[in-house]
Amino acid sequence: MTHSPMVAVWEELGGDPALLPRVSTVAREGALEARLPVRELARACVAACALAAAELGARRAGLPEVPAVRVDDGAVATAFVSERHLQIDGRAPVSFAPLSRFWRTADGWVRTHANYPHHRARLLAALGLADDATVADVDGLFAERSAAEVEETVYGAGGLAVALRTAKEWAAHEQGIAVAGRPLIERERVGTARVRVLPPLDGDPLLPAAGVRVLDLTRVIAGPVATRTLALLGADVLRVDAPRLPEDPDAHADTGFGKRSTTLDLATDRSTFERLLATADVVVTGYRPGALDRYGLSPEALAERKPGLIVAQLSAWGAYGPWGERRGFDSLVQVATGIAATEGSPDQPGALPAQALDHGTGYLLAAAVLRALTERSEQGDGRVVRLALARTAAWLTDGIEQDEAGPVERDEAAPVERQRAQDLAYHRPDAWLAERDSGIGRLRYALPPVSFAGGPADWARPPGPWGTDSARWA
Template identity: 55%
Template sequence: MTRSDDVPPPDAATAHAWTALGGDPVLSERVTYRAVSGGLPARLPVAELARATVGVCSLAAAELGARRSGGAVPAVRVDEGAVATAFISERHLRIDGRRPTNFAPLSGFWRAADGWVRTHANYPHHRARLLTALGLPAHSGPDELAAALVERPARAIQETVYAAGGLAVAVAEPGESEIPLGGLPLIETRRVGDAAPRRLGEAPRSANGDLPASGAWPVSAGPASAGPASGGLPTSGALPATGALPARGALPVNDGLPANDGLPASATLPTSAMLPASGVRVLDLTRVIAGPVATRTLALLGADVLRVDSPRLPEDPDAHADTGFGKRSSALDLAAPEDRRTFEALLADADVVVTGYRPGALDHYGLGADALLERRPGLIVAQLSAWGWSGPWAGRRGFDSLVQAATGIAAIEAKDDGDGHPGVLPAQALDHGTGYLLAAAVLRALTERQDTGGGHHLRLSLAGTASWLTHGIAPATPVGGPAHDPALWLAETASDLGALRHARSPIASPDGPLDWARPPGRLGADAPRWL
């Protein structure tokens, strides 16, 4: 029964995303939303995108849980308040009361001679390359950068900085884009090979029943200085097994939280319910927001997620504190033979590999999708990129803020200050939305693998999600609902990083928990092995 504050099904954006995932269209009508007012205000339909991505992820989890238990796929009811809170989880995060800094001083919008540019210099090596490209000293600050940029054309800045390995894009006008958005798919999926169907927890077999040989992955040491720019893995850290959250069903609830109505259906489940992704081993080769949000969601749903990063690249520990919930992580150098052997052993027993690198960046390590799927029948390879998988921008580095700028989103959301200053979405919605879509695609692939077998190759991009936001989602008629109160969806937990205040997951799977089984730990603290 639809309640007065529910967004009535069918929701067009939800139906579109579910169809793109290859799901049965009828099932999308089982997703409803509890409406709130003022959650993610924007000119573009950000709230519609956000709830749809969480809605299809919740439905995919419910579908997998039903397939494993032999029951019918239940309805799911997603709370828009939980969605709005989770989509800015990095802003809600507190570490011992400290508010993390999300953008460095040299990351932002800057006037150019003929418009605006957006830079990204959060990582030290990107900051250094930006300044080098512009001929500025290493100690330069915002004033020096602004003076250097205002005299140059925006596209000249863009190409000069990218050529030096830095990150800067020209801000496109409304309705325009630095990259061709037409035809960019939201989700690409393909079934690969003839591996026999198998239930979760079984070893993969080919169609003739043979087990694949383990420890036979191709080894390529690569250059000693390899990093993401040259195909190596990025850095990130690890989650210790200490400081676990209360068991499912025993979580403390905020005093102001409405009984049942404001909670995902999972909040009232008994602790004995099987998690949809229990027994699934996920090798996480992602960083920043989108990929880690996807794997954080899979961990919530019961997967054993191990994040692996290079010890030679810096990572923002605050970003890890936000997206490391539920996961473990280790540091391995694929150029070191012993670390490579350890990595091969992890691959041999993985169900899912998730990567967040530019197209082709991992190929020389033998970790391209085709190589993985050829050597491992039944593997699910999920790939994420910034700019898509073909065209002149495919090989460029990118982040949510840059994709917003290059696709016209920043101009559409421009401030009403009279000088045309570009604006931003109320959340890094391309990152978060793509993350939930990526998790949904993995869950659907796990369901399909049980029925039809084979391996699965999944590809998503921030640009594809931007195209959907700007061209594929119609603003919905407001339903109303109570005013958004993020405090209802925040929790506190102890961790090795300190006392954390964090956003709870918005996933509303009937077979899933309300919060993660463990908090994030210190970077690199876990042994590189499966549980």
């Protein structure tokens, strides 16, 4: 990050720079400490989302000025590890399965992801191991193979394993080159169409996305964080999952706030989905590029079938380049792009203090949708927006190629990001945690970090059991 993150993000969103002074920051030392400027990335992503929400809310409510946005590093740092703070009836969830970890290979390191049963099965099948294989069994096989061999073998079998690379190595990689050549936030205007006009707002709190209908076809942190944020802001968010791919209950509990959840087999019940799509304002997809195309759910097909629709596509590696159709998760993107080598070393990889690529990209995705809704209200046409975890990683690691091991110099000179409140330290997350009852138990959870004057402070509803809601709008 070689210049003001907030200014850069707001520019990529197409926002009016005159609104930037509406943002103030409470800076807290100790929040999201890392070699890389994680705190600055997190702060900018949340601030941009909050400012986009305040802008849309002011427009719909007819306010004379955009409400002031206040970003607190404590709230941001707590929310960026919301999955770690979650408790269900006093029980803390398990974030990573035993086979989701770093492994030493004959010439370096790989990291695998096997939290879902089908990913675990594919990993073991690629290695020729039985379903009851242990960590020691896998460890022994990896130690005999090169990292590149493991990566290609496991991906070839539909599993997930990524070799550790330095930032220099990723910058020279064909996918790294493809990612670096793209904007952080890709925005495309699609056609011109008459769209459903959203009614004016007059409620308290101010809910900028009230009345907006969002179809949520996402999984695992980034996409669900985006739609969880839209739900906070008043959107009617309906998450749709295939019945044969149940979500991890703890992941659903963390990111299901404010939403309803249903299951739908698109192979046998397209009519129900098309009925939902007919009155949707936004569709958010988070599956690997191409995975939904056979159902007519590519961004292009959706935009053509439903003029005026806002389509937000999230991917791990970007929908282009040789890895464009590969699966991926935050932890794997950190390993490929040089982040793990920078936070640790090539000999002993480390990790960011949060799954910041997931959370940061989630807030950017929500911000892009909110800005698209504002632009649609002015111009009456649809939008396609695309973000990728690997592109967010490129933004975070900008400038580290020359010094892999040392701390990255931060640029905090932008006036919009100067703290306007007393400088405080971040010691404990208690001030940004809450508890409430739900249909899945007593929840302790992180409060939303998106905050503006007159806006919501918490979600209107807790998550319910996964997949138990009707496939209809509220």
